[in-house]
Amino acid sequence: MSYEELLTQTALANEQVIVMTAENRALVRNLPGILGKRFIDTGITEQTMIGAAAGLALRGRTPVVHALAAFLTMRAFEFVRTDVGIANLPVKLSSFIPGFLSDGNGPTHQAIEDISIMRGIPNVTVFAPADEDDLVKMLPQIWESKSPAYTRINTRKTTYIHEPFTPGKAEVISEGSDVTILTYGLLFEQALIAVEMLKSEGLSVGLINMRSLKPVDEQAILKASAQSKLVVTLEDHFLTGGLYTIVAEVLLKHRTTANVLPMALNEKWFRPALLPSVLEHEGFTGKQIAEKILGYQTAHNQPQILTPEFSE
Structure with missing residues (x-):
């Protein structure tokens, strides 16, 4: 199962799930037509997206938000810290091309301090799947949690089959x-x-x-x-x-x-x-x-x- 398939399945089974992006649809290209109004693209406005996600979470929704890792963690940092972390809201941060996965990009687009930044925010949990199999085994529990979460999205396919996931366990x-x-x-x-x-x-x-x-x-x-x-x-x-x-x-x-x-x-x-x-x-x-x-x-x-x- 792919990331998009898992998110589609999850959103269709739970109407409280809202999918959001700051004009970064690489992971969710097919979802606008499936979710309709429950898919929101705020444009290249990561801060606005996080603020809106916090508002939706206050009203019982579970926003799964998407942006490039560098901008999700740095451009929107204050909003994640203040609107999501302090309030302990279940906003789920899906971080695209973190670390070396940003291979062809220069320093402005490299997220190689994201773990440090996100784990420093009280209430925000931090996860980093090894590959796509690990990712789809981890995300259901991450999305079900009432805590805010930052996940390094990794959709690379490997032959390794991972064990079931428990938050806090290696x-x-x-x-x-x-x-x-x-x-x-x-x-x-x-x-x-x-x-x-x-x-x-x-x-x-x-x-x-x-x-x-x-x-x-x-x-x-x-x-x-x-x-x-x-x-x-x-x-x-x-x-x-x-x-x-x-x-x-x-x-x-x-x-x-x-x-x-x-x-x-x-x-x-x-x-x-x-x-x-x-x-x-x-x-x-x-x-x-x-x-x-x-x-x-x-x-x-x-x-x-x-x-x-x-x-x-």
Whole structure:
């Protein structure tokens, strides 16, 4: 089932669902003719769309709103924070082309700080499906919730079949004693490749799909940190405020620590190109991920000269 098919099915079954867009119909091209007045295009006015969605939510509706991720999170930030977050209204934010999925676009259209921005708003939940199968398994519960929600929409098709979704729970793909990769969204595909390459080198490798970023599965993070010699956070997001920061917060909250290798964009936007070229140029292909992990392990597992201990 596709995103549009799921949304159509949901809206037809529940007349309180309103579909809105700020002139971004890529995900919902067929819905105007199906929903009639329950499809609203406000034009290139993300702030107006969020304000109107909040008004509809106050009247018992569930608006599912669509816009490019960069504009939905930044141009309309104050409206999401003030009209939706503070009021705790069930407005559902469908974020189009987040992270590396904005491949051909420059910095103005790249949403690589969106997780940080949205999770900082009280009451707003944050989700990042790994692919289309994950997406359609997650959205029914996200849309049924009475909380506002931000979802990184990812309609890429993969062969992986995901487990049923529970908000606040990560999807543990495998457990490993040497390395555990924590990731979300698009890079789940590349993580799968990296895992197989690392296993071929004789490593015990875990992989966790952190599909729910707020609420986050603290126990999954703590367990991986305790079981694995190395935890890798992998994300198409700035280093600040994303999964690496979330992991740090969880470890500090529970007064523990771990050996963590972050793979993220460190205060720079990515070079626009077709997606395969973006991944390779920025160092996020499965092969490059595996090589970085192996290189890190080699560099940090060198024999150390120990200072003898003296008893008094």
